[in-house]
Amino acid sequence: MRKEALIRWLFLGTAALSIVISALIVLTLARETFTFVTQVDLSSLWSEGWFPRRDLYDIRTLFAGSVLVTLVAMVVAAPLGMGAAVYLAEYARPRVRRALKPILEILAGIPSVVLGFFALTWISPEIVQRMNDEAALFNLMAAGIGVGLLVTPLVASIAEDAMKSVPTALREASYGMGARKVTTAVRVVIPASISGLVAAFILGISRAIGETMVVAIAAGASGGSLFSMNVFERGQTMTAAMASMAGGTDAVKGAGLTFQSLFFVGMMLFLLTLLLNMVAGRFVRRVRQKY
Amino acid sequence: MPPDSKLKAKKGIPTAQRLDISRSPSDVSLTEQEPVPVFEVDDLSVYYGAFRAIRNVGMTVCERQITSFIGPSGCGKTTLLRCFNRMNDLVDIARVEGSILYHGINLYHPEVNAVEVRRRVGMVFQKPNPFPKSIYDNITFGPKIAGLKGDMDEIVERSLRRAALWDEVKDRLKDSAMGLSGGQQQRLCIARALAVNPEVILMDEPCSALDPIATGRIEDLMEEIKSEYTIIIVTHNMQQAARVSDMCAFFTAEVNETSDTRTGILVEFDKTEKMFSNPADERTENYVTGRFG
Numbered sequence: 001m002r003k004e005a006l007i008r009w010l011f012l013g014t015a016a017l018s019i020v021i022s023a024l025i026v027l028t029l030a031r032e033t034f035t036f037v038t039q040v041d042l043s044s045l046w047s048e049g050w051f052p053r054r055d056l057y058d059i060r061t062l063f064a065g066s067v068l069v070t071l072v073a074m075v076v077a078a079p080l081g082m083g084a085a086v087y088l089a090e091y092a093r094p095r096v097r098r099a100l101k102p103i104l105e106i107l108a109g110i111p112s113v114v115l116g117f118f119a120l121t122w123i124s125p126e127i128v129q130r131m132n133d134e135a136a137l138f139n140l141m142a143a144g145i146g147v148g149l150l151v152t153p154l155v156a157s158i159a160e161d162a163m164k165s166v167p168t169a170l171r172e173a174s175y176g177m178g179a180r181k182v183t184t185a186v187r188v189v190i191p192a193s194i195s196g197l198v199a200a201f202i203l204g205i206s207r208a209i210g211e212t213m214v215v216a217i218a219a220g221a222s223g224g225s226l227f228s229m230n231v232f233e234r235g236q237t238m239t240a241a242m243a244s245m246a247g248g249t250d251a252v253k254g255a256g257l258t259f260q261s262l263f264f265v266g267m268m269l270f271l272l273t274l275l276l277n278m279v280a281g282r283f284v285r286r287v288r289q290k291y
Numbered sequence: 292m293p294p295d296s297k298l299k300a301k302k303g304i305p306t307a308q309r310l311d312i313s314r315s316p317s318d319v320s321l322t323e324q325e326p327v328p329v330f331e332v333d334d335l336s337v338y339y340g341a342f343r344a345i346r347n348v349g350m351t352v353c354e355r356q357i358t359s360f361i362g363p364s365g366c367g368k369t370t371l372l373r374c375f376n377r378m379n380d381l382v383d384i385a386r387v388e389g390s391i392l393y394h395g396i397n398l399y400h401p402e403v404n405a406v407e408v409r410r411r412v413g414m415v416f417q418k419p420n421p422f423p424k425s426i427y428d429n430i431t432f433g434p435k436i437a438g439l440k441g442d443m444d445e446i447v448e449r450s451l452r453r454a455a456l457w458d459e460v461k462d463r464l465k466d467s468a469m470g471l472s473g474g475q476q477q478r479l480c481i482a483r484a485l486a487v488n489p490e491v492i493l494m495d496e497p498c499s500a501l502d503p504i505a506t507g508r509i510e511d512l513m514e515e516i517k518s519e520y521t522i523i524i525v526t527h528n529m530q531q532a533a534r535v536s537d538m539c540a541f542f543t544a545e546v547n548e549t550s551d552t553r554t555g556i557l558v559e560f561d562k563t564e565k566m567f568s569n570p571a572d573e574r575t576e577n578y579v580t581g582r583f584g
Contacts, residue, residue, distance in 0.1 A: 094383070
């Protein structure tokens, strides 16, 4: 009996530990964010760019960068991911499916630093600069496409799960009415799994916002960036801004609030992804309830 | 113009032949006639991979009759039923040998389009499977994908009336079909099948998930629409077969000696009356009297 209790406490301890760590992370974020917000000159939050070492913390720059990259990423990932999901769930024969699913998972496992260099050395010159010959080598567009490729397997996998969870009986009902495969996919399976598909999309956005390495490498801005809404120019996202500062060896800590600004950006990132994940979770629950 | 003619395959079923089955209720003649064959099954075997599910089935299904398939579980009744609208096509490893003629045309001819077949030969499944859409959208699904223009409101009302569901749902057509009771859902599925104006309706144990009252309603409904449709029903309920069907086929499964599998065979096919009172085969008699199965 004592042994039983001991084991119970052991597992409780491991479970509790992960909660404690999460809480500590949030706490640290919150404390430094508080320091930053109370001490910063509020006008510097709305200036010409993000140059933390010069005490310019224009948050629009980072937002614009993140939004643009995410937008490009989803323009790539949504059709690719959904298309792959429809193919896997509705068209692929079991054997093809068994072969393709692991490949998709391998794609999801490519280290983002590799994709970052791929974005910089191939996507940027071969795709982006051909689209627009005035594009800089480092640009948000290439970063966005790279992030899109990274997010595609995630979107595909969640969307496929959602479509697979639509009962076969519904497909049979549709085929029995003389519907073709496309009709069944578009008019029956997709509407029946729409909440799961929306969830896949939102989680994709959440992942795209959080992606760091691809942007840090391919978008090119190190340290600071001017405000820009042009995807063909270099730019800075929230994540890449944090990485480029934290990665530098020079006095991140010394110069005024530079160090604290990292936590401020981190906090916003955290809240944003938390919100998106919660919304996605609600959609997933809705699709589960239906069947 | 009868809606059927719009369903003609662009390519697919050769048209000029005996396939002009544009029907309307007025075709029904009141005089007793020689029954017209709809399906002629000849030496049909179905395989799933190397496994033979049914073998050497031969039978003729006639127009505006209810034909029932009875027999113990695993004797291939559903497999055979799904041959009539080529639903077995959806199973990759399924393969059909022999032939099923539908008004003289081999359903498994390479030029026959399964989609066109299914618009003429509708299906009602074991478990009610309405789409998670409104009642209205469930009915209009078939006509819309078939490209029927027509007045959808009218199609919805006519189909629901024929399926004896109109009075119960007419005030909530926009509500989700998932909110209906099991029996109502199954009648909705029948109405949905009727909405594309098929000639044949295949029913795969349509009442197995329903209570006796709902079952009685479905049986009444079958009796009612029989004057316009040809119905084939698979059932585990012998009383149901005896009550509703004109013709009855008894299947059984034989155990294969080389492997531990079962292959369904057709034992006897005759008028239901005869099958239940004076069957020719001993196995049929044992089954219908409850001594086996």
